[in-house]
Amino acid sequence: MLKNFDEFMDHSWERNEVVGGWGFNSNMNFAVMSPEETNVWFFEQCFNYLRAFFGIVVPDAMELITYDATQHIQRSNLDQQTFLDELMLIMKNLREPLWTLRLNLNIIGFLRTSAKNDMPTRVQIQEPCSFIAWGGPDETGFQNFSISYNLFSTVTLEGEEQELWSLNQPILEKALQKWEMQSGHMIEVVDSTGSAPVHQYGFGPPKQGRR
DSSP: OOOSHHHHHHHHHHTTOOEEEEEEEOOOOGGGSOHHHHHHHHHHHHHHHHHHTTTTEEEEEEEEEEGGGSOEEEEESOOTTTHHHHHHHHHHTOOSOEEEEEEEEEEEEEEOOSTTTTSOEEEEEOOSEEEEEEOSTTOOOEEEEEEESGGGSEEEETTEEEEOHHHHHHHHHHHHHHHHHHHTSOOOEEEESTTOOEETTEEOOOOSSOO
16 A cells, blocks of 8 residues: 555566656645545546547456545456546545545557558557546645656667657646646656656657667
């Protein structure tokens, strides 16, 4: 169970995942909110995030932890079309406020291969990617998004080294800016593991040569 963003980044580092992370603090006072109001907040944050990143990420697995870890609910092989309905149904049956909501996501991004070197292909890829929101009486509503650096770096596929940053970075930048507008909060956390060159709205261009 990851209690905060620092723990999440440490966990990614331990797993040798080179990721960039972005987030913001919602400055919520959950102590004055009912469990139902807290859970509605979580649902709204998830909805806003997915709306901003529509066409870029696809929900794959979900983890919900209620306050003080009284319940731990997991779902896998999520259906993009019915995911929000399933999430709403789970929340309707909860009596405790949520503490953590985590979505593990697949990425839809551009790849080049040696077979189609001059024709980038946009495909769904299983890379480290997640959205996490924390809440509860002793929290203030921090949420973050992280994504693997692989699609933005120089990646070797079938012996061919190709730079993908120029294809995928504009898409990521637009989604982060949209998330910021929809949430009403400026993205204030920029961090990474490994040597990923992160900035406020995505990754900077990779250095020449292999990572």
